[in-house]
Amino acid sequence: MSGFLFVVPPLTGHINPAVGVADRLAARGHRVAWACADPGLVHRLAGSGAPVFGCAGPVPGGAGVERPPDLRGAEALKFLWEWYLLPLADAMAPGVRGAVEEFRPDVVVADQQAFAGALVAERLGLPWATSATTSAEFSGAYDGLPKVAEWLRQRLAELRDRLGDPSATADPRSSPHLLLVFSSPELVGPQAPSAPHVHYVGPSLAGRPDQPFPWEWLSPGRAKVLVTLGTANADAGGRFLTACREALRERADRVQAVLVDPGGVLPAEEGGKDVLVLPSVPQLALLERMDAVICHAGHNTVCEALWHGVPLVVAPIRDDQPVIAAQVVDAGAGLRVKFGRVTADRLGTALDTVLHDPAHRAAAARVRTAFRAAGGAPAAAAHLERLATESR
Numbered sequence: 281m282s283g284f285l286f287v288v289p290p291l292t293g294h295i296n297p298a299v300g301v302a303d304r305l306a307a308r309g310h311r312v313a314w315a316c317a318d319p320g321l322v323h324r325l326a327g328s329g330a331p332v333f334g335c336a337g338p339v340p341g342g343a344g345v346e347r348p349p350d351l352r353g354a355e356a357l358k359f360l361w362e363w364y365l366l367p368l369a370d371a372m373a374p375g376v377r378g379a380v381e382e383f384r385p386d387v388v389v390a391d392q393q394a395f396a397g398a399l400v401a402e403r404l405g406l407p408w409a410t411s412a413t414t415s416a417e418f419s420g421a422y423d424g425l426p427k428v429a430e431w432l433r434q435r436l437a438e439l440r441d442r443l444g445d446p447s448a449t450a451d452p453r454s455s456p457h458l459l460l461v462f463s464s465p466e467l468v469g470p471q472a473p474s475a476p477h478v479h480y481v482g483p484s485l486a487g488r489p490d491q492p493f494p495w496e497w498l499s500p501g502r503a504k505v506l507v508t509l510g511t512a513n514a515d516a517g518g519r520f521l522t523a524c525r526e527a528l529r530e531r532a533d534r535v536q537a538v539l540v541d542p543g544g545v546l547p548a549e550e551g552g553k554d555v556l557v558l559p560s561v562p563q564l565a566l567l568e569r570m571d572a573v574i575c576h577a578g579h580n581t582v583c584e585a586l587w588h589g590v591p592l593v594v595a596p597i598r599d600d601q602p603v604i605a606a607q608v609v610d611a612g613a614g615l616r617v618k619f620g621r622v623t624a625d626r627l628g629t630a631l632d633t634v635l636h637d638p639a640h641r642a643a644a645a646r647v648r649t650a651f652r653a654a655g656g657a658p659a660a661a662a663h664l665e666r667l668a669t670e671s672r
Contacts, residue, residue, distance in 0.1 A: 282309040282668035285385035286374055286411070287397025289368060290318035292325065293510065293580045294413045297462045299326045300363045300486035300657035301411075305664065315379040315397065317372055325486075333383070335375025335396070357428065360599060362492060365393055366435055371537075372396035373443045380404060386668040390455070392417065395436070398452035399444030407671040409458035409664060410419060414579040415468045415607070416600030417453055418461065458667045460660050463583060466650035467607050479663050482654030485582040490564040503571040503635050506585075508540040508563070508579040509597070517576075518545035520595060520619055524574055527628035528555050535631075572634050574627070576619070577605035586613060589648035591640040593630045595619040612643030 284305055288295050295316070303326075306312045312331070316322045319332040326332075338639045341367045373396040380400060382390065388408040390397025402409035412418070436452060450456045457477060464480045465472040472480070498504060509517045521541060528537040532554035539546075539557045546557055564584060567573070573585040577594040582604055585592055592614035594605040608614040615630045655662075 281309050281311065282387065282665065282672075283313075283383060283385040284312050284664060284668070285315060285383055285388050285397075286370070287315045287363075287378055287379075287388060287390045287394045287400075288322070288411075289391055289394045290316055290321050291393075292321065293578060294393060295322060295325050296486060296580060297413050297484040297616045298389065298391065298411050300484035301460075301660045301664070302326060302330075303486060304657045304661035308661065308665070310665070311383075311385075313379065313385070314384045315372070317368065317375075331383075333375060333379035335372040335379070357599060358431070361432065365395070366439060369395040369399070369443065373400055376400045377404070378407065386671060387664060389664065390452075392453045395439060395452045397442060398450075398455065399440060400449050400491065402444045402450070402452075404442075407457045407667055408455050408462060409667060410453065410455040412454075412459060412461040414465075414600045414604065415461055415463040415472075416579070416603035417570050418468055418471065418473050432503075456669075458663055460663060462660075463579075464647070464650040466647050467583075467611055467613075469607055469610055479659070480654055481659045481663070482651035482656050483580075483587050484657040484660060485564060485584065486657070491560065493558075493562050493566065494556070497556055498569060502534055503570045504539075504569055504630065505535055505537040505574060505635075506561075506563070506566055506570045507537060508561075508581060509572045509576045510581060516662065517541075517543070520622065521546050523622055523624045523627055524621055525555050526624035527558075527631065530628060531631075532626070535635075557642050559605065572631060574631065577601040577608065577616075579604050582608060583651070584626070586644055586647040587651050589645045590642045591634040593617060593627070593634055595622060611647055612639060613647055614640060614644070 286298050286302055288298055302312045314322045314332040315335050317335050319334045322332045327365050376396045377400050388397050388401035388406050389411055390408055391411045398408050459478045461480045462484055464482050473556055528535055537555045539555055540561055542559050567584055567588045570590050573590050574593045575581045575595040594608050594614055595617050596602040596605040597619050605616045609616050614634055617627055619631050
C-alpha cells in the first residue's frame with residue numbers, strides 16, 4: 281500500500297480530473313490525501329470524508345485580487361501568473377510541507393498550476409507526478425509570445441530558489457518522473473510531447489454529486505444543445521449568453537437548449553419551452569443526451585463533450601482557452617467564434633454547421649475513440665502505482 285498526496289489549486293476544473301484518479305487509488309487500498317487552499321471545495325467535489333490539509337492562500341472570490349473580466353490575451357495570462365498562480369504557490373508551500381511531514385506520502389501528485397506541490401516535493405527529495413489538467417502547455421502556447429515565455433521562466437526560477445531545490449532544473453509544470461495528460465494526441469495535435477514518462481490518459485470522469493434536473497423537460501424530435509461558460513467566467517458572459525439565447529430561440533422549431541447561467545447575468549424571460557436557463561446542471565449526465573455544445577473552450581468541458589462524441593462551437597475567452605479552441609478546430613471536431621464580437625446570426629450559423637455537417641460529428645467520434653482507449657482514471661492510477669513502486 282502506498283500513499284499519494286494530491287496538491288491542487290482551489291479551482292474546480294483542476295480538482296475534478298484528480299478526483300477520479302484519487303477514488304481509483306483509494307479503491308485499490310492506497311492512502312490518499314489532499315492539500316488545497318480551499319478544503320471546502322475539495323470536500324464538495326471529492327466527498328466530505330476526503331482527508332484534506334488546508335493551505336493558506338488566495339481563493340477565487342475571496343481575499344485574492346480579482347482579475348478584470350475584460351482582460352484578454354497576454355495581459356490576462358500575465359495577470360493570472362503575477363497576481364494568482366505565483367502568490368498561490370508561496371502561500372501554499374508551508375501547508376504543503378506540513379502535509380507531507382504529517383501524511384508521509386510515497387508520491388506527491390501536483391496539479392500543473394499548483395507549483396508548491398512540485399517544488400516542495402523536489403526540495404524534500406520525494407518523487408512527484410504532474411496532473412496536467414489542461415493540455416495547452418503542450419501545444420506551443422507560447423511560441424508566438426517569446427517575451428511572455430521568458431518572463432514565465434524567470435518567475436519560475438525565482439520561485440524555485442524560494443521553495444524548491446535551487447540546483448534542480450525540472451519545470452515545475454512538468455515532472456521528469458511522471459506526466460499525466462488528461463487528453464490524447466488526437467486532440468492535442470502533432471506538437472504533443474512524447475517521452476517514456478509522458479502518458480496520455482484521456483479525460484478522468486469522476487462521479488459528481490447528485491444534482492437535480494428536470495429530465496422530463498427534454499422532448500424528442502429536436503436537436504439538444506448545451507451552452508456553458510464553465511465555473512470561472514460568470515462575470516464575463518452576459519453579452520455572449522444573450523446572443524446564444526437569441527440564436528437558439530430562432531431555431532426553436534428544431535433545437536432545444538439548456539443554457540447555464542451561474543452568475544444570473546441573463547434577464548428573466550417568460551416561457552422557457554425552448555431554452556431552459558439554470559444556474560448549474562449535472563453536466564456529465566446531460567452530455568449523454570446532447571447533439572452539440574457551445575462553450576468557452578475550457579479543457580474539462582471540451583474533453584467531456586468529446587468523450588461523448590459531441591461536436592462543439594467554441595468561443596475562447598482567455599488563459600488556455602484559445603489554445604484548446606485551436607485543438608478542437610484542428611481536430612475537425614468543431615468551429616470557433618469570437619467571444620466578444622459574435623452575433624446571434626453568426627453563432628446560429630456555426631451551430632447549424634456542427635449539427636448538420638457529418639464531418640464534425642465524425643471527427644468528434646474519432647477523438648471519443650482515442651479518449652476511451654487511453655484508459656482515463658484507471659490508467660492514471662496504474663501509472664502512479666508504478667511510480668510509487670519504482671521509487672521504493
